[in-house]
Amino acid sequence: MDFVSIIMGSKSDYEIMKNCADTLEKFNVQYELIISSAHRSPDRTKKYIKEAEIKGAKVFIAAAGMAAHLAGALAAGTTKPVIGVPMKGGAMDGMDAMLSTVQMPSGMPVATVALGKAGAVNAAYLAMQIMGINNKELAVKLLEDRIVKEKAVATDSKEIEVII
Template identity: 70%
Template sequence: MKFISIVMGSKSDYEVMKSCSETLEAFGVSYEMIVSSAHRSPERTASYIQEAEKKGAQCFIAAAGMAAHLAGVLSSKTVKPIIGVPMSASALGGIDALLSTVQMPAGMPVATVAIGKAGAINSAYLAMQILALNNEELATKLKEDRVSKAKKVETDSLEIETIISA
């Protein structure tokens, strides 16, 4: 079974990352979600990556705050795509996690999305776009979603124009 793996550095990341899993569910994309810390449980993290790949993980989404080394650790253990979601877990509002996630050495790529909920949702979309390279049904669903979003903007615009004209 092919799926997307969502790895959170802490249970506290779940409230934000459930937006990621809900987005995947809306498109019928399988996922697995676990908590495993790059710092507090490095052995668990390393063994999970191997297990997930054997089970069919096609892409990994790593959510972590503060030092946010989780995405980098995943990148060091697999050649599958890694998407990092910086979490707002410190007094710095997630900027520390963003900088940590985006500053990977050459040859160890991590695609990095926005801090928090928007990043969680976009990580799901980016992972699905990666899967859609070899899945025409998913590609079609993503295209239809874009059309739907464009129509919503047009509808919202017409409603505002009507209010302004009145």
């Protein structure tokens, strides 16, 4: 069974990452969600990556704050796509998380999305777009979602637009 793996560095990330899980559920995309830390539980993280790949994980989403380097640890342990969601918090309010997620060495790519809720939702969409390459049904659902969003913009505009 193909699925998306969501890994959070700590329980405090759950309120934001629930938005990622909810987005996947909206499209009926299977996912696993666990807490595992690159620094506090590195053996658990490495073991989970291998087990998830065997079970069918196609994309990994990693959420961590401060300078926690979870997405990089995942990228080092898999050749599957890794999407990093930097979390706000700490003395630098997420800037350290953003930098530790986006600044990866050559050959260890991590796709990095925005901080917070928008990042969590976009991580789900990006994971689905990746999976949609080989899943026509999912690709169609994503296209239909884009059409709905486009129509909503036009409707919102008609309510307020002034055109000469």
